[in-house]
Amino acid sequence: MKRKPYFQDPYRPLFHYTAQSHVINDPNGLLYYDGEYHLMHQYNIHNHIHWGHAVSRDLIHWEHLPPALEPDTIGQIWSGSAVIDWNNTSGLQTGKEPVFVALFTYNEHVDSQQSQGLAYSNDRGRTWRKYWGNPVLTSGGKKDFRDPKVFWLESGACWVMVLACFDHVEFYQSENLLTWRYSGEFGGGEGSPAGVWECPDLFCLPVAEKPDESRWVLAVSVNDGAPAGGTGMQYFIGRFDGSRFENENSPETALWLDYGQDFYAGVTWNGLPGADGRRLMIAWADNWRYRDALPTQLFKGQFSTVRELSLRQTPEGVRLCQRPVRELSALEDQREKMEPCRLSAGQCRKTALYAGALSFRCRLRPEDRKGRAELRFVYSGGEWLSIGYDFAGERLYVDRTHAGINGFPGVTGIHTAPMKLEKGELELQVLADTSQIEVFGGRGAAVLTDLVFPSSPDCRVELHSEDADLLLLEGEAASLRTAWPEKRACLPQFTQLLDGSWADVLEGLEGDCGGLGGIFTEEIVEDFSFSVNVTLKAYRERQCAGVWFGGDGQGGGFRVMLDWNQKQISVYQRKHRLKAQRFSLNLNRKYRLSLAVREKRLTVFLDEVELFVISLEDYRGGLLGLCVENTAAVFQEASF
Incomplete structure (x- = not known):
């Protein structure tokens, strides 16, 4: 067997983030400073768990850096977050650059107790030093006590830490990032009752239709019981005063960020400048049910695209919406437009454009509320993936049953998301990569993310009218270039x-x-x-x-x-x-x-x-x- 060229092994995504080797999962320590977006993540090298590290200036092209944090004598390095301590409240700054501070969970060697440790960097995140007084927060005997998300709360003039604790989150406050005090909690009967809570995030967003109003969003990942099966992410909308989160929906209401089977542990960047005005999230595109069984070789695990989050007022209440970041358009290469037309039931329109990575956008109007509209991504190896909308049932769906390798435990083929049409129109945006599909329906009101493993990634798009009469208002496909640079292999003589x-x-x-x-x-x-x-x-x-x-x-x-x-x-x-x-x-x-x-x-x-x-x-x-x-x-x- 021949060695593959750099970053060209089978199923390696062309524009989604992957590490150079080994297994990755939860994104950690997302931080922006001076033009650089820092992306750190769980890097599971045979359970010698690190924080992997990469930086980008455009959220698309990533430069791999040496691991940021490695296990030490206390324990393995699990998930967490990072902040810029602009005012040196910790006293850890030693130079002119502001100090970066990372808070992470230790899984302690001796008894697997979970505690929170601290590390800091005085050279823009290139090297990190563990705090001599670690851990800075211990569990008091709690089994699940992990994944700290930390941010500065201006109204309280303090740092806030959100921790996942079995079926709820706990809030802690600090003036210096080194000593923490308990201030409140939320959960225990709120939202989905299945699965342990993990990887929380908490942030405030304006409501698009009411610019003078804002809401706090509490996002948590649950390691079982998601709509598509296995792991997933739920969120809550409400108000937060630094100690108490008030859910404005009923306790039994479960809101989901993504209805596919492969979107987990999503967290947002700290430190984005106010002039940017965006809340950006990235997630692990995988599922704990089958992480280790994926048919990839040099790598296991990839991330979603970076998404911009927003809040919209809907008849059901304020809801979270997601769209791919605008920077992704820089990868667009060849384009093909679909001319507006009418499709009678059973008719099909096809693009001529074939590519290993595609972006597709369309707007459709049904002439009545029956039947289905379906996009099929047809691969050159004969497999296909279907993305459709059921007009009567008001549901968006992805069907990966015939999209390639699916024969590992825990995989389900068809995933659906509730979604109502806006002004009678169906708007879809789809990102197709070598081994991942992301579907954004209704301006991001319903999203589905799934891994796919076709025998060949090259595909084209077909629009089918299934028992429905449709008006195609607009449609465009674009091939996407790889985001990864061509590099000469190290020691190329060995093949x-x-x-x-x-x-x-x-x-x-x-x-x-x-x-x-x-x-x-x-x-x-x-x-x-x-x-x-x-x-x-x-x-x-x-x-x-x-x-x-x-x-x-x-x-x-x-x-x-x-x-x-x-x-x-x-x-x-x-x-x-x-x-x-x-x-x-x-x-x-x-x-x-x-x-x-x-x-x-x-x-x-x-x-x-x-x-x-x-x-x-x-x-x-x-x-x-x-x-x-x-x-x-x-x-x-x-x-x-």
Whole structure:
């Protein structure tokens, strides 16, 4: 199997955010400062849970940075938020730049207690230091006590923290971000009764039709019982005074941000300038029911597009609406308009435009309230995904039953959202990416997000009139360019995969395998000299990696391995160990491993120091490769 070019592995989205490798979930620490949008997130490297980190200047193109927060002696680093401490209330600022402060949940090593820790950065978020007095808030024995969202409340002249606590949220206040006092709570019988509450957010928005009025929105994720099955997000509309949230709807009213199966843990950015005037949210586009079963390879997990949130007055009350950020239009490439026309029942209009990522907008008017209008995204591999509206039932739906791979536990095919027409018209906006579909109906009044895994991402749009007579008022499709830059692969000489995950990351070429994995050159060598930097990562139990040579790329030949677990450097022929020399290795430390083979004699060097020479009687030449065994390691700066 051949190595894929950078960011072109199967199902990798073209414009939705993904990490370079490994599993991601909840977005964390969303922060804006001086033109940069900071996006941090849960980065689950074999449960060695980090905060991953990326920045953008346009909410579309993201630059991956080194992880912001790593586990420490207290515990794993779970979800949280970040703020700019403009007035240095914490006393943690040391330079001219304002200090960034992150509040996060510790899952403590000893007893899995959940407590809140603090970290800070004085260099625009590039490096972070944990607070010496962590944790800054403990649970008092509560089992679920996590995911702090922190913001400055101007009316109370204090910091407010919202914490998820099983079936409710709790509010805490602080003047300095370091010491916190309980001030109130909300929940326990409000909204959906199913699922533990997680990842809260709390913010104020104006009501579009009444600019002098505003409401507070409390968003919480529930880890079961969402309309499409499994995890989802609900929200409440009301008023907040710093200690008490008053829900203006009845307790049994459940409002949902998204009716698809793949929108969870959404949170909004802190620090957006007042001149921007927007409330922006991004969410994990996945579901806990099947996160680990997804058919992706180098990555697992992606995010939704960034969405602008607004409040609108409806006959049912004030409701939250969502639209993709305007910046996304910068990716539009080829366009194709659909001319206005009348479609009788059973008729169809098709676009000629095929693309791996598409944006489609349309406005339709039914001539009566019966039948359905349906958009079909038809893939070149023969699968299709349907997006439709039932005029009699007043419901928007997505049907991914025939859209590709769906055979993993917990997946449901058809998802629906209640939605009334505005002025008798149906307005739809759809974003289709390699493995994600987002549907915005009625100016964002109803939204559905779903993952899709077709055999080929290239698709076109068909508009079908199902037992209805329709007027197409306007329609336009646009292909979307990739948001990810073309990059030259690290160590491009290594192209042939034996096993394991091999990904280009910031540090170099990362190999990761639960067994024995390798990647090889295509040329056979006999006598050779070869050097490469090897860094053993602390993500798996064994931590063993090195250089493979003299084989056919299928498991034979010889291996020189840096073995942290056994504290030795070893030479293997297949599974037989020919030589071992004791050597204490450090994790996350770069070693220069050098090999020289001359006349069936192997010389091994580490950091330019000769360690040993060994005879290889059975050596006949072969492929040169890199290998990992039950570990993850990063390789860089190879020389032949």
